[in-house]
Amino acid sequence: xxxxxxxxxxxxxxxxxxxxxxxxxxxxxxxxxxxxxxxxxxxxxxxxxxxxxxxxxxxxxxxxxxxxxxxxxxxxxxxxxxxxxxxxxxxxxxxxxxxxxxxxxxxxxxxxxxxxxxxxxxxxxxxxxxxxxxxxxxxxxxxxxxxxxxxxxxxxxxxxxxxxxxxxxxxxxxxxxxxxxxxxxxxxxxxxxxxxxxxxxxxxxxxxxxxxxxxxxxxxxxxxxxxxxxxxxxxxxxxxxxxxxxxxxxxxxxxxxxxxxxxxxxxxxxxxxxxxxxxxxxxxxxxxxxxxxxxxxxxxxxxxxxxxxxxxxxxxxxxxxxxxxxxxxxxxxxx
Amino acid sequence: xxxxxxxxxxxxxxxxxxxxxxxxxxxxxxxxxxxxxxxxxxxxxxxxxxxxxxxxxxxxxxxxxxxxxxxxxxxxxxxxxxxxxxxxxxxxxxxxxxxxxxxxxxxxxxxxxxxxxxxxxxxxxxxxxxxxxxxxxxxxxxxxxxxxxxxxxxxxxxxxxxxxxxxxxxxxxxxxxxxxxxxxxxxxxxxxxxxxxxxxxxxxxxxxxxxxxxxxxxxxxxxxxxxxxxxxxxxxxxxxxxxxxxxxxxxxxxxxxxxxxxxxxxxxxxxxxxxxxxxxxxxxxxxxxxxxxxxxxxxxxxxxxxxxxxxxxxxxxxxxxxxxxxxxxxxxxxx
DNA sequence: CTGTTAGCGCTTTCAG
DNA sequence: CTGAAAGCGCTAACAG
Numbered sequence: 153x154x155x156x157x158x159x160x161x162x163x164x165x166x167x168x169x170x171x172x173x174x175x176x177x178x179x180x181x182x183x184x185x186x187x188x189x190x191x192x193x194x195x196x197x198x199x200x201x202x203x204x205x206x207x208x209x210x211x212x213x214x215x216x217x218x219x220x221x222x223x224x225x226x227x228x229x230x231x232x233x234x235x236x237x238x239x240x241x242x243x244x245x246x247x248x249x250x251x252x253x254x255x256x257x258x259x260x261x262x263x264x265x266x267x268x269x270x271x272x273x274x275x276x277x278x279x280x281x282x283x284x285x286x287x288x289x290x291x292x293x294x295x296x297x298x299x300x301x302x303x304x305x306x307x308x309x310x311x312x313x314x315x316x317x318x319x320x321x322x323x324x325x326x327x328x329x330x331x332x333x334x335x336x337x338x339x340x341x342x343x344x345x346x347x348x349x350x351x352x353x354x355x356x357x358x359x360x361x362x363x364x365x366x367x368x369x370x371x372x373x374x375x376x377x378x379x380x381x382x383x384x385x386x387x388x389x390x391x392x393x394x395x396x397x398x399x400x401x402x403x404x405x406x407x408x409x410x411x412x413x414x415x416x417x418x419x420x421x422x423x424x425x426x427x428x429x430x431x432x433x434x435x436x437x438x439x440x441x442x443x444x445x446x447x448x449x450x451x452x453x454x455x456x457x458x459x460x461x462x463x464x465x466x467x468x469x470x471x472x473x474x475x476x477x478x479x480x481x482x483x484x485x486x487x
Numbered sequence: 488x489x490x491x492x493x494x495x496x497x498x499x500x501x502x503x504x505x506x507x508x509x510x511x512x513x514x515x516x517x518x519x520x521x522x523x524x525x526x527x528x529x530x531x532x533x534x535x536x537x538x539x540x541x542x543x544x545x546x547x548x549x550x551x552x553x554x555x556x557x558x559x560x561x562x563x564x565x566x567x568x569x570x571x572x573x574x575x576x577x578x579x580x581x582x583x584x585x586x587x588x589x590x591x592x593x594x595x596x597x598x599x600x601x602x603x604x605x606x607x608x609x610x611x612x613x614x615x616x617x618x619x620x621x622x623x624x625x626x627x628x629x630x631x632x633x634x635x636x637x638x639x640x641x642x643x644x645x646x647x648x649x650x651x652x653x654x655x656x657x658x659x660x661x662x663x664x665x666x667x668x669x670x671x672x673x674x675x676x677x678x679x680x681x682x683x684x685x686x687x688x689x690x691x692x693x694x695x696x697x698x699x700x701x702x703x704x705x706x707x708x709x710x711x712x713x714x715x716x717x718x719x720x721x722x723x724x725x726x727x728x729x730x731x732x733x734x735x736x737x738x739x740x741x742x743x744x745x746x747x748x749x750x751x752x753x754x755x756x757x758x759x760x761x762x763x764x765x766x767x768x769x770x771x772x773x774x775x776x777x778x779x780x781x782x783x784x785x786x787x788x789x790x791x792x793x794x795x796x797x798x799x800x801x802x803x804x805x806x807x808x809x810x811x812x813x814x815x816x817x818x819x820x821x822x
Numbered sequence: 823c824t825g826t827t828a829g830c831g832c833t834t835t836c837a838g
Numbered sequence: 839c840t841g842a843a844a845g846c847g848c849t850a851a852c853a854g
Contacts, residue, residue, distance in 0.1 A: 202847035
C-alpha cells in the first residue's frame with residue numbers, strides 16, 4: 153500500500169493525495185471525497201519514515217536514562233512522555249545501565265536516527281561524554297547534572313540546599329552526632345551534591361563530618377542502605393541521627409536498625425530523600441525531601457520543544473524544580 | 488554531512504562508501520583506507536532514516552503500556568529493552584493511560600512508523616481494539632491477556648492458578664472467612680483472573696465468595712487498598728483473612744487495619760500479589776505471589792525477535808512465566 | 823486547483 | 839573490485 157496505489161484508485165496524481173492527507177493545499181471537494189474513500193477502502197497509512205526523510209523532522213525524541221525500574225527515572229519518563237504526547241512526538245527510550253560508554257554510543261545512535269532532540273539523564277559525566285555531547289548536532293537537555301564547560305539547558309533539583317535543609321532539621325531537633333549514608337560520590341552527581349549539603353549544614357553548626365559516620369556505598373539500593381547502617385553502627389561512638397541519600401537506602405537503614413532492636417527515632421533518627429511511595433509505607437514514616445521527577449521530565453521536554461520551535465535560551469540555563477522538607481515520624485521527638 | 492561528501496572527499500563513488508560502511512561487498516584496502524579516513528575527518532554518521540526506508544527494517548520495536556510509574560510495567564520495559572538491545576534494536580515507548588482509544592491510535596502510529604514489531608500490554612481488550620489488531624500488518628506480541636479470537640503470541644502469568652494457590656494457603660492456615668480486595672474486573676484482565684482464582688479456591692473448599700467481603704475498587708493503587716479494606720470492615724461479620732489483587736493494595740489494606748488498631752495477621756491476615764519491593768518494606772512482611780515482569784518482557788521480546796527471523800510459532804501460543812507463593816509474616820500463625 | 827518532476831540520503835542491481 | 843543509475847515512499851516546488 154503506497155500513495156501511488158491510492159492515487160491510481162482515486163484517479164488522481166500522488167501529489168493530490170498528499171495534499172489531502174496533509175491538508176497542505178486546497179483540493180476540490182470532489183477529488184477530496186474520492187481520495188478519502190480510496191484511503192478508507194485500502195486502509196492506507198502513510199509511511200512515516202519516508203515522510204521524516206523529506207521533512208527532516210522525525211517527531212521523535214531520544215531519552216537516555218541509567219535504569220528504569222527506579223521510581224525516580226520512571227517518573228522522569230512519565231513526565232517526558234506526557235509532554236511529548238502533547239506535541240505529537242514520541243519517545244525512543246534507551247537504558248545506559250550507568251555505562252558511560254553506552255551513553256556515548258546511544259548519543260551517536262540517536263543522532264544517526266535523526267531524533268529531533270535528546271534528553272539525557274547521565275550517570276556520571278566524564279570528559280569523553282562531554283566531547284561527544286559537544287559534537288552533537290541536535291539539541292539536547294540534561295537532567296540532574298551538567299559537566300563543566302557544556303552549554304546546554306539542565307533541569308535539576310537543588311540537591312545541595314535540600315540536603316542541607318534536612319540536616320539542619322536534624323540539628324534543630326537537638327542532634328549533635330549526625331551521620332550520612334551516601335551513594336558513590338562520582339555517580340549520578342546527586343550523591344555528591346547531597347553529601348555537600350550535609351557537610352554545609354554541619355559546617356554552619358561549626359562541625360565537620362566524622363568519617364566513621366559517613367558510609368559511601370556502591371549504589372543507591374535498599375541493600376546498600378542496610379550495609380551503610382551496619383558500617384556506621386560499628387563506630388565506637390554512635391550517631392543519634394543518620395541522613396540517607398535516598399529513601400530506599402533509608403528504608404534499608406531502618407531495617408538494619410530494626411533487626412538489631414534499635415528504635416527509630418528514639419535511639420537513632422533517620423531521614424531520606426526523594427519522598428518515594430516507600431516513605432509512607434515504612435514504619436516509622438520517613439522524614440524526607442519531596443520533589444517531582446515527573447516535573448523534571450516535563451520541564452526538560454518543554455525546554456526541548458521550545459528549542460525546536462526556535463525559541464532560544466541562555467545556553468547555560470539551569471531549570472530548577474522545587475523541593476520541600478517533609479517531616480514525618482522517623483525524626484520526630486527531640487533529642 | 489552526507490555519503491556524497493564523504494565519497495567526494497575520498498575520491499570514490501557513493502556506492503563504494505556504502506560498501507565499506509556496511510561491509511556488504513569486498514573493497515580494496517587502499518580505497519577502504521581512504522574512505523575510513525574521510526569518515527573520521529568529517530565525523531560522518533549514516534542517516535538511519537534513509538537506510539530504514541530502503542531496507543524496510545527500522546530496528547525499532549514499539550511498546551505500549553498503560554502506565555510507567557508502576558513496578559510491574561517498568562519491569563516489563565526493562566526486560567524488553569534488555570533483549571532489544573541484544574538484537575541491536577531500540578524501543579519506542581508509548582503510554583496509553585488505559586485509554587483503549589489511545590491504544591488503537593498508537594497501534595496505527597506504530598504501523599505508520601514502520602516498527603519491526605509491537606509489544607502491547609493492553610489495559611482492556613474490547614472488540615474495537617481487536618479489530619485494529621486484526622488489521623495490523625506487522626508482527627506483535629501481547630502481554631497479560633489476549634482477547635478471544637486473536638491469533639498472536641501472548642505472554643502471561645497464570646494469575647488464576649496463582650491466586651488460587653494464595654487463597655488455598657489461607658484456607659490451609661485455618662481461615663474460614665476470606666475476603667478479597669480486587670481491582671476493577673474489566674481492567675487489566677489480571678484483576679478478573681485473580682478474582683477467579685480466589686473463587687476457585689473457595690469453591691474447592693465448598694464455599695462461594697460473600698459479596699460483603701469482596702471489594703472491587705476502581706483501580707489498583709495503594710489508596711484503593713485502603714478503601715477496599717474499609718469497605719470490608721463495614722460488614723457485620725468480618726473476614727479473618729483478605730487476599731488483595733496486588734501488593735500495593737495489600738499495603739493500603741494493612742495501613743487501614745493499622746489505623747484502626749486491628750492486628751495483622753492475628754486478627755486479620757493479609758496476602759498480596761506481585762512481590763514488589765514494598766512487600767518486604769511493610770510490617771508485617773507480606774505473603775504474596777512472586778513472578779517476574781522482567782522475564783515477561785524478556786520472553787515477549789524473544790518471541791517477537793524469533794518471529795522477525797521468520798521462525799513461526801503456533802499462532803495462539805501462550806507463553807507462561809513462572810510464579811511462586813512467598814509466605815511471610817502477614818499470614819503467619821494459624822487461625 | 824491539479825499534475826509532473828525533482829529530489830531526501832541511502833542501498834542495490836547492473837554493467838564494466 | 840568499482841561506478842552509474844534506479845529507486846525506497848513521500849513532499850515540495852514548478853508549471854499549467
